Amino acid sequence: MATVAQTAYPTLPANFSLKLLNKQYQPTNYELEWLSTIRKPIQRLGFLVQLKTLQRLGYVVSPLDCPDTLIKYLAKLTGITTLPSAKDWAAYIKSTARTKHLAQIREFVGVKLLQEADWAWLKTVARRAALVKDAVNDILNVSLEELIHHRFELPGFTRLLRLARTARNEVNTEYYRAIYDELRPESRAELDQLLIKDVNESYSAWQRLKREPKKPSAREIRSYIQHVTWLKSLSEQMPQIRLPATKLSQFMLEARALDAKDMRELKPLKRYALAVLLIRGQHGKALDDVADIMIRILRGLESVAKKNYDQHILNRQKESEALVRGYFDAMAAFGSEGTAEERIDAIQKTFSPDLTTQMAKCQEYLAAVAHGFLPFMLQPYHQKRSLLFLCLEAMELRSTSTDQSTISLIANLQSLRNSHKEMLPVSQLQSDELDLLTLLSPQWQNIIRRDVAGNALYHRKLYELACFSMIRRELQSGDLHVVHAREYDDYREDLVSWEEYQQEIDRYAQEVEQPVNDAERFVTELQQELSELATTVDLTFPGNSHAQFIDGRLSLKKSNTARPVAAVQRLDTAIVDGMEPSSIVDILTDCEHWLELHKLIHTAAGNQVKIEFPEQRFLTTLFCYGCNLGPAQTSRSVKGFTQKQVAWLNLRHVTEERLEKALTKVVNAYNQFDLPKYWGSGKHASADGTKWELYEQNLMSEFHIRYGGYGGIGYYHVSDTYIALFSHFIPCGTYEGVHILDIVQKNDSDIQPDTLHGDTQSQSYTVFGLAHLLGIKLMPRIRNIQDLSLYRPSKDTKYQHIDALFKGSIDFDLIQARLPDMLRVVVSIKLGRITPSTLLKRLGTFSRKNKLYFAFRELGRLIRTMFLLNYIDNHELRQLIHAETNKSEAFNNFTKWLFFGNDGIIAENIRHEQQKIVKYNQLVANMVILYNTEKMTKLLKKLAEAGHEVTPETLAGLSPYRTSHINRYGDYHIDINRKTEPLDFTVKVIE
Numbered sequence: 009m010a011t012v013a014q015t016a017y018p019t020l021p022a023n024f025s026l027k028l029l030n031k032q033y034q035p036t037n038y039e040l041e042w043l044s045t046i047r048k049p050i051q052r053l054g055f056l057v058q059l060k061t062l063q064r065l066g067y068v069v070s071p072l073d074c075p076d077t078l079i080k081y082l083a084k085l086t087g088i089t090t091l092p093s094a095k096d097w098a099a100y101i102k103s104t105a106r107t108k109h110l111a112q113i114r115e116f117v118g119v120k121l122l123q124e125a126d127w128a129w130l131k132t133v134a135r136r137a138a139l140v141k142d143a144v145n146d147i148l149n150v151s152l153e154e155l156i157h158h159r160f161e162l163p164g165f166t167r168l169l170r171l172a173r174t175a176r177n178e179v180n181t182e183y184y185r186a187i188y189d190e191l192r193p194e195s196r197a198e199l200d201q202l203l204i205k206d207v208n209e210s211y212s213a214w215q216r217l218k219r220e221p222k223k224p225s226a227r228e229i230r231s232y233i234q235h236v237t238w239l240k241s242l243s244e245q246m247p248q249i250r251l252p253a254t255k256l257s258q259f260m261l262e263a264r265a266l267d268a269k270d271m272r273e274l275k276p277l278k279r280y281a282l283a284v285l286l287i288r289g290q291h292g293k294a295l296d297d298v299a300d301i302m303i304r305i306l307r308g309l310e311s312v313a314k315k316n317y318d319q320h321i322l323n324r325q326k327e328s329e330a331l332v333r334g335y336f337d338a339m340a341a342f343g344s345e346g347t348a349e350e351r352i353d354a355i356q357k358t359f360s361p362d363l364t365t366q367m368a369k370c371q372e373y374l375a376a377v378a379h380g381f382l383p384f385m386l387q388p389y390h391q392k393r394s395l396l397f398l399c400l401e402a403m404e405l406r407s408t409s410t411d412q413s414t415i416s417l418i419a420n421l422q423s424l425r426n427s428h429k430e431m432l433p434v435s436q437l438q439s440d441e442l443d444l445l446t447l448l449s450p451q452w453q454n455i456i457r458r459d460v461a462g463n464a465l466y467h468r469k470l471y472e473l474a475c476f477s478m479i480r481r482e483l484q485s486g487d488l489h490v491v492h493a494r495e496y497d498d499y500r501e502d503l504v505s506w507e508e509y510q511q512e513i514d515r516y517a518q519e520v521e522q523p524v525n526d527a528e529r530f531v532t533e534l535q536q537e538l539s540e541l542a543t544t545v546d547l548t549f550p551g552n553s554h555a556q557f558i559d560g561r562l563s564l565k566k567s568n569t570a571r572p573v574a575a576v577q578r579l580d581t582a583i584v585d586g587m588e589p590s591s592i593v594d595i596l597t598d599c600e601h602w603l604e605l606h607k608l609i610h611t612a613a614g615n616q617v618k619i620e621f622p623e624q625r626f627l628t629t630l631f632c633y634g635c636n637l638g639p640a641q642t643s644r645s646v647k648g649f650t651q652k653q654v655a656w657l658n659l660r661h662v663t664e665e666r667l668e669k670a671l672t673k674v675v676n677a678y679n680q681f682d683l684p685k686y687w688g689s690g691k692h693a694s695a696d697g698t699k700w701e702l703y704e705q706n707l708m709s710e711f712h713i714r715y716g717g718y719g720g721i722g723y724y725h726v727s728d729t730y731i732a733l734f735s736h737f738i739p740c741g742t743y744e745g746v747h748i749l750d751i752v753q754k755n756d757s758d759i760q761p762d763t764l765h766g767d768t769q770s771q772s773y774t775v776f777g778l779a780h781l782l783g784i785k786l787m788p789r790i791r792n793i794q795d796l797s798l799y800r801p802s803k804d805t806k807y808q809h810i811d812a813l814f815k816g817s818i819d820f821d822l823i824q825a826r827l828p829d830m831l832r833v834v835v836s837i838k839l840g841r842i843t844p845s846t847l848l849k850r851l852g853t854f855s856r857k858n859k860l861y862f863a864f865r866e867l868g869r870l871i872r873t874m875f876l877l878n879y880i881d882n883h884e885l886r887q888l889i890h891a892e893t894n895k896s897e898a899f900n901n902f903t904k905w906l907f908f909g910n911d912g913i914i915a916e917n918i919r920h921e922q923q924k925i926v927k928y929n930q931l932v933a934n935m936v937i938l939y940n941t942e943k944m945t946k947l948l949k950k951l952a953e954a955g956h957e958v959t960p961e962t963l964a965g966l967s968p969y970r971t972s973h974i975n976r977y978g979d980y981h982i983d984i985n986r987k988t989e990p991l992d993f994t995v996k997v998i999e
Contacts, residue, residue: 011607014669015145016152017165018065024077025994033060033078035085043086050092054100055109056082062117066155067162068110072097119161126160127171134175142180142258147172183251183259184281190247191280198245199283203268214268214283217290220918221297226395229301233398236294240402243291243492246284253840260289261663264920288492295403295493299483300739302399305392306480309473313384320376320384331369334358379455385473393469396476397425404491405479408498409857414482417444421475424468431458431465448474486850487857499846503836509828512835520783527827531820534870538818539801541874542810545881549809554883560812561794564880575957576965579948582956583966586947587973592635592906592936593646593980596627599935601988603677605670609661619657623984625649629657631980633925634932636909646980664920667927668754671732674934675757678731680993683945686963688728692888693751693761696896697721697744698904700737700926701913720914722926725751726899727759728892730968731937737926745775746852749844752782752837763787765892771796773868774851774861778844780871781834789893790879798873810880818870826863833860902969903933908976940968948997958998 012019021028035043035056046052054071057079061069071079072094083091092100100106114120122130130151137150148168155162162168191199205212217239221232251259263271263286271279321328341354359366400422407415416439424432437444445453445466452474456466482488483496490496504512517525524530549555554565600606606626619625632642632654643651678684699719723744725734734754736747748766763785771788779786790796797815807814836842855861878885904912907929916922944966952958 012165013604014608015165016149017162017168018067020061020065020069020075020078023990024075024081027994029078029081032064033081035060035082040085048105049086049088050096050100051103051105051109052086053079053083053088053092054097054106055113056086058106058109059113059116062113062119062161065162066119067164068113070097070101072101114161119159122155122160122163130155131171131175134171135179138172138175138179140252140254142176142254144169144172144176147176180255181277183255184277187247187249187281187284188277191284192245195245196280198242199280202283203272205268212268214271217286218264221301222917224301224304226391229395230398232294232301233298233402236291236298236402239287239291239294242287246287249285249288251285256285256289259285261665263289265660289494292492292494292497295490296495298399298402299490299493299496302396302476303480303483305396305399306476309385309388309392310381312388313381316384316387317376317381324373324376327369328373331366331373334366379451382451382473383455383470386469389469389473393472397422400476400479403493405483405488406491406498408487408489408500411487411857413442413444413447414478414488416442417447417475418479420444421472424472427468429468431460432468432471434464434466437466437471448478452477481853482855482857484849485853485855485858485861487855495846495849499842499850502842503832504839504841506832508839509832509835512839513831516831516835516838520781522781522783524781524827524831527824530827531824534823535801535818535820538870538874539805541877542801542805542807545877546807546810548881552881554886555880557812562813562880564793564886573962573965575959575962579951579956579958579962580966582951583944583947583970584972586951587940587943587970589973589975590939591975591978591980593627593631593982594986595936595939595974596630596932597982597984597986598988599674599939600627600984602938602991603673605673608666608669608673609657619661621648621984624982625653625657627982627984628654629662630928630932631982633658634906634928635976636907636912636914636925636929638910638915641909646982658921658924662924664923664927667924667931668756671927671931671934672757674931674938675727675731675733675759677991678934678938678941679729679758680991681941681945682993682996683941683948683963684729684731684968686960686997687730687967690727690729690759691761692728692763692765692892693725693733694728694765694892694896695723695725695744695748695751696767696893696900697723697738698900699740700907701911702922703913703915703917720922722900722903722929723747724896724899724903724930725755725761725764726896727761728895729759730895730899731759732899732903732930732934733757733759733761735926735930737923743849743852745772746848747845748775748786749779749782749784749848752784753840753843765789765889765896767893771872772852773865773872774848775868776871776875777830777864777866777868778834778848778851780867781830782837782844786871787875787879787885787889789889790876793876793879796876798876799869813880818873819866822863822866823870826859829860830863830867898967898969899933902971903929905971906932906936906976936974937968940970942991944968944970945995945997949995952997960998963997 039056039059043052043056046055057071057074058068060082061067061074071092076091079091083089133154134147134151137147141147141150148171151168151172152162202213202217216235219232219235222228224232249256259282263282266274266282271283274282337358338355341358342351344351344354346354356363400418405415405418420437420439424436434443434445445456448456452470456470456474458465458467479488483490486499489498513525517523522530523533556563600623606622609622609626628642628646628649631637631646632639637645639651639654642654643649679690684690698721700722702719719740721738721740721744723736723738724732725748726732734751736750736754738744738747745766748764751761751764762783764779764787766786766788768789768791771790776786798813800814800817803817805817833842833847837844837847850858851861851864879889914922914925916925948958948963
């Protein structure tokens with residue numbers, strides 16, 4: 009059951025400060041004059057109490073239910089010295105005077121009572137919300153918004169909650185019935201069979217549905233492809249399902265959390281619906297896995313080929329040196345004295361052993377350089393060929409455009425699966441008069457072709473490799489999609505319709521404060537902005553002491569690393585000495601007392617059930633997974649709970665969504681403190697990834713070249729106030745920058761940054777283009793700026809000092825023509841239909857077909873050029889970016905310190921559980937940050953009063969990433985009854 013605190017339903021605060029009372033409850037002069045017309049003191053006070061609560065909360069609070077602090081404050085303002093008794097208030101509440109007062113108050117505030125006839129309208133509102141939202145509190149919040157919009161006085165919370173819960177249950181039942189009614193009797197029988205465990209099997213087919221791929225060895229891939237085939241056979245018997253994304257996600261989570269016994273206990277309507285959804289969902293996820301496996305195999309082939317190519321070049325170094333030496337000797341002979349015949353003789357003597365051999369060696373060298381590593385993919389391909397064809401066969405690939413040439417190429421490739429010919433005639437590489445070779449890159453065409461006895465033949469396996477490489481590229485760019493997949497589906501189907509786009513675009517233009525609804529004006533303003541900025545930077549460049557050209561290349565002077573001033577060091581030492589030692593579990597317990605996070609944890613179906621010792625169970629589970637002890641070690645270290653009890657709460661009650669709600673609650677509490685305001689405004693955030701160790705026996709685990717070792721990447725968005733806003737767990741092979749904009753959808757906290765900083769992976773054109781349209785200023789850290797290209801506002805524009813930085817010019821006509829297509833994607837992101845990372849994964853790979861790619865790339869060139877011009881011109885901007893990205897790196901180290909169990913290795917092999925572990929760890933880190941900030945605030949207040957140098961400058965040099973006072977090891981005792989002082993957000997470090 010949702011509580012008031014989990015919704016937007018307004019309530020009176022638990023504690024009233026004088027500042028809060030004066031700001032929110034002080035009556036106006038007009039209201040005081042009105043009060044003076046009421047003669048009886050109790051009626052005057054009752055009138056004012058009800059007026060101010062209605063103005064502040066949207067509903068009238070009875071004087072009997074108001075805190076004494078508020079009553080006393082309002083009584084003082086009305087000149088009442090003796091407060092009414094409970095009996096006096098009860099008499100007033102029953103009086104006709106109160107009835108008259110309420111009518112006057114409602115008319116004055118401009119609200120009306122919700123009549124019984126209006127409840128039918130509100131029920132419709134709740135049902136409409138329940139169609140796309142699953143959480144009861146979200147449905148209730150939509151109802152609140154509509155009530156406020158239509159100027160209704162808010163009804164009681166319990167009745168609104170009952171309405172929201174009824175609406176959700178009715179809508180969910182309708183969804184269940186729609187699925188149930190489309191099931192054939194034989195399909196229901198098949199689903200029933202899934203829930204029965206065969207005596208010869210160790211687990212039921214229902215559990216088999218949830219299988220995750222392990223390390224992609226040849227045996228595992230073959231086994232997993234068989235699993236995908238089985239899923240496909242089941243999925244084909246199930247009806248097609250189209251549900252809102254939130255509903256689909258929630259139903260999937262619930263189905264995945266239930267075992268076969270739990271499923272059998274459900275009512276048939278819900279049981280069959282959840283089973284269908286899980287089958288469909290798991291089949292889609294398995295198809296994504298197959299696509300990922302194929303891409304990983306091809307990426308591995310490239311990696312091996314590049315290593316072998318480099319080794320080949322190294323091994324041939326002596327031959328290369330001999331060729332260069334021979335060339336030098338030939339030139340020396342050509343330049344020697346003597347007749348032409350003598351010089352020719354001298355040149356001929358340099359060809360050792362003979363001219364033909366020397367020319368052959370030169371041709372080998374030139375061929376190796378021209379073809380690069382591609383021919384070296386052939387040797388490892390022999391071992392992987394059958395696996396690649398298995399993956400290809402398991403997927404139904406379709407083009408996302410009208411260009412069907414790649415589909416013809418795939419059909420031709422599949423026809424060669426059982427071929428044993430080494431060379432193929434050109435006739436076998438044609439389809440419907442289409443020359444398939446022309447689809448391949450010139451580099452591939454050159455190495456595939458062989459001239460045999462005057463005839464042009466083509467190397468079959470190299471041709472197959474070229475085809476697989478093209479399939480990989482088009483899957484990543486979105487030119488191909490996998491039918492029924494989830495990540496590799498056709499993203500265009502998730503975009504808003506053009507009708508919806510037209511309805512939303514004007515509102516969105518106001519939201520981002522850009523003329524995006526007028527393409528011509530939008531482009532003209534950007535063109536003018538780029539032209540003026542480039543001219544300004546060009547004029548000021550001679551006076552820029554931090555930038556210069558050296559040998560024709562731009563060089564930016566590095567900033568000196570800012571060292572903490574002595575006053576900051578002294579203050580930091582005083583904090584270290586003053587922080588009382590505390591156990592990690594005591595810190596988590598104090599935060600639980602403050603925020604009651606355990607109330608956010610309930611069953612996958614959204615129902616809160618009674619759990620014995622809920623606070624202790626939640627804290628034990630949080631400690632277990634957030635600090636990586638694991639259930640077994642936790643049950644030994646924390647007395648009172650078994651290994652099964654610890655794991656059960658995580659598997660059955662905790663989801664990523666609920667952990668994110670807990671994180672939001674921690675961030676919002678943290679944001680109310682005064683101290684973080686000295687560290688940042690909350691308008692900036694930095695994104696960075698750090699490698700988490702994984703065992704190799706799962707698909708997420710890859711060897712990362714930059715970080716070294718096997719693992720996955722924890723990707724975090726950290727506010728400039730040091731608190732982490734969002735986290736995501738991604739494979740090592742994923743381009744981190746595609747996730748930098750996901751914070752637009754995933755961050756529901758009170759801290760809403762509009763400027764993002766990241767490392768060099770965040771500087772791609774498409775990321776810049778999408779960020780600009782989303783209203784986000786992207787300011788990543790830049791390395792090797794001399795290798796980056798800037799673009800002119802027009803071809804004819806020249807600059808006196810910085811002209812060498814520019815490579816080409818912006819195609820503004822392309823941006824203007826494709827702006828509606830780009831904005832349709834942006835509106836879809838804003839409405840939650842598609843995530844930024846889903847789009848950027850497609851647009852991050854070059855596409856010769858996708859016109860949207862070229863449009864975002866061109867807009868990104870423009871926006872990145874303007875950013876780089878500012879970056880070159882503004883030394884302080886570079887220092888700011890450096891400081892903000894350093895906060896992300898410091899947070900990464902902080903989270904690792906708290907993740908001390910099991911040598912920091914994530915033992916889970918199930919991907920959604922790995923995601924949850926990263927969320928658990930972020931929650932632990934944020935709770936420690938909240939705890940440290942609360943203690944630092946009080947301690948700094950005392951230090952200031954004792955004469956320490958506590959200034960805005962010294963406070964800005966501090967950080968909440970403190971660990972010296974925290975005991976991570978020893979005996980762990982969760983004392984839920986320990987005394988904890990309540991949070992006091994009114995404390996100011998500097999008055």
